[in-house]
Amino acid sequence: MEIDPELLDPSTRYKLLIGSVVPRPIAFVSSLSPEGVANLAPFSYFNAAGHKPLALMFSISLKPDGSEKDTLRNVRPASEGGTGEYVINLAVESYAHQVAESSEPLPYGESEFDYVNLSPAPSRVIKPPRVAESPVAFECRTLQIVPVGEFHIVIGQVVHLFVRDDVLGENNRINVDKVGAIGRMAGYEYCRTGDRFEIPNGFPKQPSV
Ligand SMILES: Cc1cc2nc3c(=O)[nH]c(=O)nc-3n(C[C@H](O)[C@H](O)[C@H](O)COP(=O)(O)O)c2cc1C
Numbered sequence: 001m002e003i004d005p006e007l008l009d010p011s012t013r014y015k016l017l018i019g020s021v022v023p024r025p026i027a028f029v030s031s032l033s034p035e036g037v038a039n040l041a042p043f044s045y046f047n048a049a050g051h052k053p054l055a056l057m058f059s060i061s062l063k064p065d066g067s068e069k070d071t072l073r074n075v076r077p078a079s080e081g082g083t084g085e086y087v088i089n090l091a092v093e094s095y096a097h098q099v100a101e102s103s104e105p106l107p108y109g110e111s112e113f114d115y116v117n118l119s120p121a122p123s124r125v126i127k128p129p130r131v132a133e134s135p136v137a138f139e140c141r142t143l144q145i146v147p148v149g150e151f152h153i154v155i156g157q158v159v160h161l162f163v164r165d166d167v168l169g170e171n172n173r174i175n176v177d178k179v180g181a182i183g184r185m186a187g188y189e190y191c192r193t194g195d196r197f198e199i200p201n202g203f204p205k206q207p208s209v
Contacts, residue, residue, distance in 0.1 A: 003016070015186070018184075018185075018186045018187075019185075019186040022183070022184075022185050022186070022191075023183025023184060023185055023191045024044040024045070024046065024183055024184045024185075025044070025046050025047065025091075025181065025183055025184075026042050026043065026044045026046060026090075026091035026099060026182065026183065026184055027042070027043045027044075027046035027056070027058045027088045027089075027091075028040065028041075028042050028088070028089040028090065028091045028099055028102070028131060028134065029041055029042070029043055029058065029071050029075075029086050029087070029088055029089070030086065030087045030089060030113075030120070030128050030129055030130060030131055031070075031071055031074035031075055031083070031085070031086040031087075031128050032074060032083050032085070032086075032127050032128040032129075033070070033073070033074055033083070033108070033109065034074075034078070034081070034082065034083055035109065037108075037109050037110070037111055038111045038112075038113050038120055038128065038129055039070045039071060039074055039111065039112060040102045040111070040112035040113055040116070040118070040131070041069070041070070041071050041102055041103060041112065042091060042099045042100070042102060042103055043058040043059070043060065043071070044183075044184040045058055045059035045060075045151075046058040046059075046088075049155055049156075051207060053157050053158070054138075054157065054158040054161075055143065055155060055156065055157050055158065056088055056138060056140060056155075056156055056158065057153055057154060057155045057156070058088070058153070058154055059148070059151050059152065059153045059154070060072045060151065060152050060154060061150055061151050062150045062151075063105070068152075069105075070106075070108050071086070072145075072152055072154070073108070074086065074128075075142050075145070075154050075156070076142070076145065077142055082142075083127065083128070084141055084142045085126040085127055085128050085139075085140070085141055085142070086126075086128055086140050086142070086156065087123055087126070087128055087129070087130040087131070087137050087138065087139050087140065088137070088138040088140060088156075089130055089131040089134035089136075089137045089138075090134050090135060090136045090137070090179065090181050091181065091182050092134065092135060092179060092180045092181055092182060093180040093181075093182050093192060094133070094180060095116075095118060095133055096182050096190060098116040098117065098118055099182075101115070101116045102115065102116045102118075113129075118131050118132070118133055119131070119132040119133065120132065123137075123139045123160065123162075124139065124160045124162070125139050125159045125160040126139045126140075126141065126159065126160070130162060134162075135163070135164040135166075135167045135178070135179050135180075136161075136162065136163050136164070136167065136174070136179065137161075137162040138158045138160075138161055139158065139159050139160035139161070139162070140156030140157060140158055140159065141156060141157055141159050142154060142155070142156050143155045143156055143157050166178060167179050176193055177194065179193075180192070180193070180194075181193045
């Protein structure tokens, strides 16, 4: 099958994308409105953006009515009506159901922290709280927001990192089994990160991308 994506309707494009780009890591993003209301939502169009400086990116669609999602409003710089700060918490198996539940659209000004019963913990450098239950949390400041059609790619610099003591091993290696990160497949399917294999000669001696 040879496919010109421009000839497809957006929902078919979406199906082909989410069934092919798998598994997708999930950014569990906590942000704060300028009025001080905490917001929490999952984003699986998410990945590392660099480590010089440490940077992450995720992509936010518009709502079906064309308005901006709460997270996008909040992560915009202060000059554009947001706060320009957010935390990327990990999506892990112990609260996987809450990750999915937090995608429920609540009215702007209502906090998903209360809705899904996860606890906010104070961040060290920025105002939005991290998720207390998350074993790793990246405190980020927005560097750039790149519009791509109806999506906005948010690129942020990590200004502080929380790593729970029990998941940090020797030589700053993260114990991925203790973290228990989950990934998103298509539809309602998720995956675990416990099924792995090694390619011994492929191990990078230097950080590689
Ligand atoms: C696992 C998962 C991954 C998601 N990934 C994205 C994504 O990458 N981009 C996006 O715009 N919405 C994504 N969503 C939907 C948002 O989480 C949802 O629209 C949410 O209500 C946005 O919240 P907000 O308005 O508080 O920002 C995802 C939902 C789930 C359950």
